Amino acid sequence: MNAETRPFSLALADPLDTARGPIERREGFLLRVEDAEGSVGVGEAAPLPGWTESREECEAALDDAASALESGERPESVLADLGGGVARGATPAARHALDLALADLRASREGLALYRFLGASDRVESVPVNATVGDAGVEETVEVAERAVESGFDCVKLKVGSRPLAADIERVEAVADALADAELRADANGAWTRPEAQRFLDAVGNRLAYVEQPLPATDLAGLAALSGPVALDETLARVAFEDALDADPDAVVLKPMALGGPRPAVAAAERAREAGVLPVVTTTIDGVVARTAAVHVAAAIPERPACGLATADLLESDLGPDPASVEDGRAVVPQAPGNGTPEVWPDDA
Structure with missing residues (x-):
């Protein structure tokens, strides 16, 4: 599986004041994956300290994940290596990018809107x-x-x-x-x-x-x-x-x-x-x-x-x-x- 990352930085129109301080900018990474049949999926990692890992930790985790995918490691194994939720050393933003990219790829390959791939039985407008x-x-x-x-x-x-x-x-x-x-x-x-x-x-x-x-x-x-x-x-x-x-x-x-x-x-x-x-x-x-x-x-x-x-x-x-x-x-x-x-x-x- 081919994998590529790309950084981004998005300014907020106005700082959002919260009890934890103002949020002024969202920085992160896009992840693109492509399988042998040419199906493509794109995910996003937008780490936010206090909820996720830091930007630096996210970047390192995504680099490791992309390398593992390129070397032929099974995607679900790579997901598992990124941890989940509150596990020590987990990188949920990086995992989000990969989980979304894989779900996007598989849903596209099956001709399903993502919400249908995620389990919805009825059309939701x-x-x-x-x-x-x-x-x-x-x-x-x-x-x-x-x-x-x-x-x-x-x-x-x-x-x-x-x-x-x-x-x-x-x-x-x-x-x-x-x-x-x-x-x-x-x-x-x-x-x-x-x-x-x-x-x-x-x-x-x-x-x-x-x-x-x-x-x-x-x-x-x-x-x-x-x-x-x-x-x-x-x-x-x-x-x-x-x-x-x-x-x-x-x-x-x-x-x-x-x-x-x-x-x-x-x-x-x-x-x-x-x-x-x-x-x-x-x-x-x-x-x-x-x-x-x-x-x-x-x-x-x-x-x-x-x-x-x-x-x-x-x-x-x-x-x-x-x-x-x-x-x-x-x-x-x-x-x-x-x-x-x-x-x-x-x-x-």
Whole structure:
């Protein structure tokens, strides 16, 4: 199997402020694989420290994987060598690139859209997505949230945790008052102590579908003890998935980039459903290859909720045309064979 990597760097249109600090740029690698019959697949690795390995670790892992594939090693063995999830030494972003590239290749060879290859039995035209509102004052937060709903979004996620707790409570109350019919979520990125998180839930938990990662990732006991709707995100990058489910969350936020690829993300969603936990698919503000694959992952999950896939506008530029554009609060699911992003690596490149 032939394998080739190519680096990329994508600036955000505006820095995204989170409780972990601003995100200003997404850097990573494209991976192209081609089998003996000429079938091609393309994957993307966009590492994000805190969720995945570093860029340097990702590059080294992809170089090793490409060399192994070129030497004739079985692709599934190479995938296994990249580790998975929270295993020590794992490189989930690099694994995502290879898992996606192989799935793209095989789906294309079989003439299946990627979401059908991932297990969907019915045609899915689009999936619901949420709008994300970054940290801002009350008036600006309300204005941005209102514009999102006016443009077709039924679900809005507010970034919280960067301001004093009382200010975030005021922001949520103001948006909830202004948008009585929209589903609201909040994302704290692990910013709070247990008393702070409980105070927030006591104040506005009944106005939110859930609060995403209110406590640090590894505080499973604290997360389990909170009274109110809680979703886990960063926790999934730090502890085993089954241990995260033991914290009894209402939802889990599944980032294929942090879970090691589209196929592990679909498997995690199935396991969450079995446990009565809502699976919500999101990106890590990825380029079009990984973002489109995340749309396919969401499409492969039955009874999917609004997912965090409307992130293309956060990028100043992209890796290629977007086949999974967002309109009226829904992301189009590409129906072409494979992932639907061949233009990022044209035949004459």
